[in-house]
Amino acid sequence: MPGKDVDLAVIGAGLSGCALVAALRRRDWQGTIQILEAGRGPGGRCATRRRRDDPLWRLDHGSPTLSFHAAPRGQLLELMTSLQQRGVVRVDDDPVVGLDHLGTAVEAPEHPLLQGPRWRGVPNMASVAEILLSDGAEGVDVGFGERIQSLSKVDGCWLLTGGVHAAKLILSGTLLAHPRSLAMLGWRDVPLRQAVPEGHDPVLDAALEWIAELNASIRWNLMLEFPAAEHDRLPRQIWLTPRAQSHFGVERMVIQVQQCNRIGLVIHGLDDGVPITPETQPELLKAQEQRLLSVLPELLRPWPALQRMVPDARSLGVMRWGAAQPLEQGMPTTLQWCPQANVGFCGDWIAGHGFGMAEGALQSALDLAESIDS
Ligand SMILES: Cc1cc2nc3c(=O)[nH]c(=O)nc-3n(C[C@H](O)[C@H](O)[C@H](O)COP(=O)(O)OP(=O)(O)OC[C@H]3O[C@@H](n4cnc5c(N)ncnc54)[C@H](O)[C@@H]3O)c2cc1C
Known part of the structure; x- marks a missing residue:
């Protein structure tokens, strides 16, 4: 991927990353966006497995459904109603x-x-992320097969793999912000902590402390x-x-x-x-x-x-x-966007209820879009 400057980089094209992009565009947010996704297509844990040897095969190999703890309300209800009316969910x-x-x-x-x-x-399940991504498509580039291993900031801008410079950064998973990455991947420090030293952004310090509690x-x-x-x-x-x-x-x-x-x-x-x-x-x-x-x-x-x-x-x-498994209490929405460091979070782990579900992924994206756009 050639080097380029964007207004916003989103790591992860799962349900929350794709819903964030769609929500920003629905709010008429005009900035340029680069999505970087480790997988071969959108969906993350709501993806659908295809087969090279069998073009008709489709298997929802992660989540088989979008669960809500209660009937959706507000913007979440609007989103689900619109997806249902367009035949993307039933x-x-x-x-x-x-x-x-x-x-x-x-x-x-x-x-x-x-x-x-x-x-x-x-x-199938992947259709949801696919349509959300296409809703936000204008001014959005997506790099699939791009696993981000490190984060750094140069002159106040986020510098990502392939020479992407981004004014703002969103993490939709916790790997780059959670100490578990150290044992699993042999990293020396939590990448987000390496990029932004303690004390630079008190909101980020509190967010990282909260994230470290997740299992x-x-x-x-x-x-x-x-x-x-x-x-x-x-x-x-x-x-x-x-x-x-x-x-x-x-x-x-x-x-x-x-x-x-x-x-x-x-x-x-x-x-x-x-x-x-x-x-x-x-x-x-x-x-x-x-x-x-x-x-x-x-x-x-x-x-x-x-x-x-x-x-x-x-x-x-x-x-x-x-x-990461959500805690009973969700992450306070005030920690979802860290204004000094220009980094934010979305994902099902942000919601409470002690269980990762699609509702939390979608709600976190809607909340974050509001913070970025305000
Ligand atoms: C087996 C299983 C069953 C489930 N069953 C249900 C269910 O019945 N009902 C329900 O509501 N929910 C269920 N869920 C949970 C549901 O799938 C999630 O809540 C939802 O998909 C989360 O979306 P997300 O965008 O927050 O995270 P993800 O889908 O995990 O998306 C994060 C994306 O970021 C990418 N990524 C992460 N780190 C990097 C990196 N460093 N570089 C590049 N890309 C990166 C990942 O590849 C991924 O695509 C289930 C999940 C699993 C795994």
Whole structure:
């Protein structure tokens, strides 16, 4: 990417980064924007996996839905209504069932992600981030496959990989601001702290202190393809009861019927706490794949037609998801934008409720757009 100056750089094209850009443009904010995203496309944890060998295949391999703890209000309601009217989301009333530790289908357990209203991306989850990004497209450049490893400031401007100079910077994930990056990536210091010394911006100092309290949560999601078959109406989500989750090490399974009646299934495997480093990750991915495959027949007991097909199911590999888990109390909105350092934050980790959900990602983007634009 050639060197260039922009008014705003956004690290991350997940739901919050894309919603931020769309919200700024809706407010008629005219500045130039550069988005830098490590992945191959927009969506982050609300992305959809495609396959080179199979152009029709689409699998929501992270979040299968957009959950809200309560009915959205204000600007968030406006956003969801507009997305629904444009056919980008629909109310998610697909069946959700529970599974107990004996492998018996039961009522779905109570969970923050299931308690309020939900919407699904149409045709799939990635569509939501894609449309938000295209809404904000004018004056926006997006660099995919750009993983930012360090941050620095030169003459008051943010200097990013590829020679991008930005007056303002937004982080939509916590990696560059959280001490966990030190162990995982072997960095010497938190990149954002390295770029802005303590005492320069009291708001940033308070924000970094708040961020350091967050814990990371890991998921090992095994993606599977089942052959085409006639099947009765399958549930979209199968949530394990708390006892079943600790017995099987699995949070839930998500089913997505594909073109030609093939079935995509994602097993959301829980973290077992083994430390992850760049050296251990390849072996851990293999071990998690074997572990999740070994419990699959038991997990599918209530769906015998699917269970019979397990020997013919094809593993499409394991995706490791990692992100900061929100606290019960959200980050005060006054810490979302740090005016001296010209850096701000969006992302689901900013909201409270103790659980990362799409609602928090979208709300944080709307709040931040207001701060930047004021
Ligand atoms: C397995 C799973 C299941 C889930 N289920 C649900 C559910 O049922 N309901 C619900 O509402 N929510 C669910 N969620 C949570 C939901 O996916 C998130 O709340 C939402 O996607 C967060 O969006 P975000 O933009 O805040 O973060 P992200 O989607 O994580 O976006 C951050 C983006 O920044 C990029 N990035 C980070 N660091 C860098 C860097 N240094 N350089 C370049 N790019 C970088 C990342 O690649 C990513 O694309 C689930 C999440 C997972 C993983």
